[in-house]
Amino acid sequence: MKGQKVCQKCGKGNGPRSFFCSSCKSPFTFMKSVAFAKAKSSKKTKYKATRSSDSDNSGVFIVRKPRIIHAPAGECPVDLTDFTYDGVRKWSEMVKKSNPNVIYTAYSLQYFLKYFVDDAELYDELADYAF
Numbered sequence: 387m388k389g390q391k392v393c394q395k396c397g398k399g400n401g402p403r404s405f406f407c408s409s410c411k412s413p414f415t416f417m418k419s420v421a422f423a424k425a426k427s428s429k430k431t432k433y434k435a436t437r438s439s440d441s442d443n444s445g446v447f448i449v450r451k452p453r454i455i456h457a458p459a460g461e462c463p464v465d466l467t468d469f470t471y472d473g474v475r476k477w478s479e480m481v482k483k484s485n486p487n488v489i490y491t492a493y494s495l496q497y498f499l500k501y502f503v504d505d506a507e508l509y510d511e512l513a514d515y516a517f
Contacts, residue, residue, distance in 0.1 A: 454489045462498040469508065474499070474515045 390399035391414055393407040406413050463484040466477045478495050496513045503509040 452489050454486050454491065455494045456491050458490070458494045458497055462501060466499070466502040469503070469512065471512070471515050474512050478515075 389402050391402060391404060392399055393410060393414075394411060395412045396407060398407065398409050400408050402413075441476045462481065464480045465476060466474070468474075468477070482490055482493060482500065499504070499513060500509065503512060
């Protein structure tokens with residue numbers, strides 16, 4: 387019948403949410419959930435483990451996902467001193483490496499660049515190199 391589980395031993399139909407056959411009491415196997423659990427456990431995370439902040443000597447490490455920053459708040463973590471194309475590229479790499487738990491997008495680097503460049507024409511030229 388539609389929507390019912392059929393027992394492999396006795397062939398009788400059971401309810402869709404039953405775990406055991408109602409007549410012979412044999413358990414149903416759930417292959418889909420087992421395959422999903424194996425696939426989920428085989429994934430490896432590359433996140434950085436940091437020591438918990440509540441106690442320094444606890445030995446507990448917390449795995450944190452990196453945050454993606456589109457519009458940053460506050461000051462830039464690295465000062466821009468060289469206003470050439472190569473200087474902006476080196477600066478953007480230093481900003482990206484400044485915090486391992488944060489991923490800065492190209493727009494966020496251009497947002498930081500606005501703090502350092504007052505001239506609109508110079509900003510338009512340099513904004514394409516801040517990625």
